[in-house]
Amino acid sequence: xxxxxxxxxxxxxxxxxxxxxxxxxxxxxxxxxxxxxxxxxxxxxxxxxxxxxxxxxxxxxxxxxxxxxxxxxxxxxxxxxxxxxxxxxxxxxxxxxxxxxxxxxxxxxxxxxxxxxxxxxxxxxxxxxxxxxxxxxxxxxxxxxxxxxxxxxxxxxxxxxxxxxxxxxxxxxxxxxxxxxxxxxxxxxxxxxxxxxxxxxxxxxxxxxxxxxxxxxxxxxxxxxxxxxxxxxxxxxxxxxxxxxxxxxxxxxxxxxxxxxxxxxxxxxxxxxxxxxxxxxxxxxxxxxxxxxxxxxxxxxxxxxxxxxxxxxxxxxxxxxxxxxxxxxxxxxxxxxxxxxxxxxxxxxxxxxxxxxxxxxxxxxxxxxxxxxxxxxxxxxxxxxxxxxxxxxxxxxxxxxxxxxxxxxxxxxxxxxxxxxxxxxxxxxxxxxxxxxxxxxxxxxxxxxxxxxxxxxxxxxxxxxxxxxxxxxxxxxxxxxxxxxxxxxxxxxxxxxxxxxxxxxxxxxxxxxxxxxxxxxxxxxxxxxxxxxxxxxxxxxxxxxxxxxxxxxxxxxxxxxxxxxxxxxxxxxxxxxxxxxxxxxxxxxxxxxxxxxxxxxxxxxxxxxxxxxxxxxxxxxxxxxxxxxxxxxxxxxxxxxxxxxxxxx
Numbered sequence: 001x002x003x004x005x006x007x008x009x010x011x012x013x014x015x016x017x018x019x020x021x022x023x024x025x026x027x028x029x030x031x032x033x034x035x036x037x038x039x040x041x042x043x044x045x046x047x048x049x050x051x052x053x054x055x056x057x058x059x060x061x062x063x064x065x066x067x068x069x070x071x072x073x074x075x076x077x078x079x080x081x082x083x084x085x086x087x088x089x090x091x092x093x094x095x096x097x098x099x100x101x102x103x104x105x106x107x108x109x110x111x112x113x114x115x116x117x118x119x120x121x122x123x124x125x126x127x128x129x130x131x132x133x134x135x136x137x138x139x140x141x142x143x144x145x146x147x148x149x150x151x152x153x154x155x156x157x158x159x160x161x162x163x164x165x166x167x168x169x170x171x172x173x174x175x176x177x178x179x180x181x182x183x184x185x186x187x188x189x190x191x192x193x194x195x196x197x198x199x200x201x202x203x204x205x206x207x208x209x210x211x212x213x214x215x216x217x218x219x220x221x222x223x224x225x226x227x228x229x230x231x232x233x234x235x236x237x238x239x240x241x242x243x244x245x246x247x248x249x250x251x252x253x254x255x256x257x258x259x260x261x262x263x264x265x266x267x268x269x270x271x272x273x274x275x276x277x278x279x280x281x282x283x284x285x286x287x288x289x290x291x292x293x294x295x296x297x298x299x300x301x302x303x304x305x306x307x308x309x310x311x312x313x314x315x316x317x318x319x320x321x322x323x324x325x326x327x328x329x330x331x332x333x334x335x336x337x338x339x340x341x342x343x344x345x346x347x348x349x350x351x352x353x354x355x356x357x358x359x360x361x362x363x364x365x366x367x368x369x370x371x372x373x374x375x376x377x378x379x380x381x382x383x384x385x386x387x388x389x390x391x392x393x394x395x396x397x398x399x400x401x402x403x404x405x406x407x408x409x410x411x412x413x414x415x416x417x418x419x420x421x422x423x424x425x426x427x428x429x430x431x432x433x434x435x436x437x438x439x440x441x442x443x444x445x446x447x448x449x450x451x452x453x454x455x456x457x458x459x460x461x462x463x464x465x466x467x468x469x470x471x472x473x474x475x476x477x478x479x480x481x482x483x484x485x486x487x488x489x490x491x492x493x494x495x496x497x498x499x500x501x502x503x504x505x506x507x508x509x510x511x512x513x514x515x516x517x518x519x520x521x522x523x524x525x526x527x528x529x530x531x532x533x534x535x536x537x538x539x540x541x542x543x544x545x546x547x548x549x550x551x552x553x554x555x556x557x558x559x560x561x562x563x564x565x566x567x568x569x570x571x572x573x574x575x576x577x578x579x580x581x582x583x584x585x586x587x588x589x590x591x592x593x594x595x596x597x598x599x600x601x602x603x604x605x606x607x608x609x610x611x612x613x614x615x616x617x618x619x620x621x622x623x624x625x626x627x628x629x630x631x632x633x634x635x636x637x638x639x640x641x642x643x644x645x646x647x648x649x
Contacts, residue, residue, distance in 0.1 A: 005084040007030055017067050018095050018097060025077065062075065064092070098176045100169065100178055102119055104119050104180035109157060111158065115157050116153050116154075119178065131146070133166070162182050194207040195279055198281075199253075201283055209249050209266035215272060221266060242255050259288075261281055265277070287309035287313035287355060290308055299343075303352075309354065315353070316353050318350065345367065350365050365395055370451050373455070376439060382433060384427075384437070388453075394443070397445040397447065399421045403442050405452065414440075433462065438457065441453050464550075472559060480531070480534055484528050486527070493552075493554075494552075501520045502517070502545075506539065509537070535564070
């Protein structure tokens with residue numbers, strides 16, 4: 001076979017690759033002898049050889065691994081033998097994808113602020129840039145400025161201009177984009193809200209909830225639950241088996257039961273605020289009594305059992321084991337409500353029963369259960385503290401409060417104090433000192449009061465200051481002596497053996513000079529003779545009781561004594577019109593007072609020659625004097641005595 005010149009059987013094709021990609025040029029030729037193949041870049045003289053960047057194969061293929069920008073150019077493929085050299089040419093274009101050297105930054109702004117968004121991309125060829133907002137080309141508004149370097153400035157930003165801004169860069173190699181959010185501080189907004197769901201018993205149900213905000217909100221779930229304190233929102237995942245919160249914020253309930261029926265609330269919260277959305281899950285199957293509602297008036301209480309279930313259950317009420325009908329006195333069922341007259345409430349438990357084809361549910365309610373005996377603490381002279389434990393059985397209804405009852409040992413009837421249900425201690429005050437009391441307690445709900453607890457043992461209050469002596473009076477004995485006498489106070493406020501009486505007689509002369517003072521024990525006669533009390537003076541006599549064991553002094557009973565007047569003066573003074581009016585309208589009764597005064601006037605008129613004492617009390621009207629036990633008006637050794645009880649200074 002004769003020799004032939006080289007001839008290309010495959011010429012290299014032009015290539016366009018992205019920076020970093022692989023470029024392959026195929027070049028093949030035939031001839032005799034077989035031609036050698038070589039490659040030259042651009043118009044250089046160096047032949048490309050296999051090395052770090054190039055692979056030159058014997059069959060004429062040139063491979064450029066990880067093409068660089070500087071690899072762009074013209075590549076010559078040569079085929080040569082002893083007869084001739086031929087060449088084929090191809091170009092390589094290496095494109096650099098856009099790359100951002102400045103990117104916009106998300107910002108939280110206030111309306112009216114000036115906002116600047118920077119964006120600059122480089123690439124080969126140089127990329128074209130543009131701005132988009134919320135998925136559309138950005139229309140440059142009057143308060144916007146777009147600079148040559150693609151920086152976007154918004155002056156006095158408006159609410160309509162809040163949102164997502166996207167900076168996009170494109171060239172022949174492709175496109176890239178970056179985005180930023182311009183928002184004001186915001187509360188969470190729901191993207192997905194939970195929806196009501198109906199599920200059969202043992203099936204799985206899922207509630208979905210998603211929210212968004214600049215500050216990513218946290219999702220939590222709550223379930224409306226009945227407690228003794230009422231309906232409250234609780235965490236359904238805390239102690240419930242088969243209920244869990246998923247990573248996407250949804251709530252998953254596996255193998256639903258009747259207890260899972262109810263309201264569920266999705267709460268989305270961040271540092272700015274929160275949002276809530278609720279959904280109701282209906283579990284078909286067994287009836288459920290979700291709650292018992294009550295409404296009490298002065299004479300009746302209405303009770304309604306709220307029921308759920310599918311098919312919808314029928315509802316009946318029982319008193320004990322007997323079905324409540326109109327035949328039961330004081331009881332009436334209207335629709336789903338039981339109406340009971342308060343004076344007909346029975347001690348036995350009431351029951352409401354809900355029933356459908358799947359089964360039944362029942363709930364009981366009654367008067368509150370028995371309570372333990374209250375504990376008495378901190379006993380004082382006029383008060384005690386009581387504390388107690390709430391009843392273990394509230395009767396299935398909200399506990400409204402307690403009723404405290406107490407009585408002294410001398411009485412059969414009880415005094416009552418009503419308290420709020422939140423209290424478990426109280427102070428019982430306004431008690432009498434040194435008096436034995438006992439206490440008992442009961443709880444109450446809308447049906448009424450439960451049984452009283454056992455009464456406490458009798459507890460004696462502490463001693464206190466005695467009251468003022470009673471029936472204090474003075475009469476003249478001889479020429480210069482007075483007899484001061486009195487009766488014990490109505491309230492000793494302590495044992496008799498602890499009581500003694502102190503007295504004093506003072507001259508009313510501006511100095512209140514004491515001329516007599518002393519002590520009388522309660523075992524002695526409650527009177528004392530005051531010797532050598534001259535006429536022509538005005539005196540004040542005072543008597544008071546003292547508890548010597550406790551060092552308590554009672555309030556004195558005192559009276560003023562005028563030894564300057566005669567019997568005629570006494571009559572004129574005592575029967576003056578203003579005194580008559582005071583006595584008639586005093587607290588001791590006009591009729592008795594008038595009779596006594598007429599008797600005195602008549603007596604003095606006939607016996608005007610006797611010695612006399614005038615009793616004056618400048619601080620009080622005459623109706624403060626004790627007249628229910630006027631002693632006597634008598635004549636003895638020509639001495640007139642008029643006795644009055646004074647209990648106040």
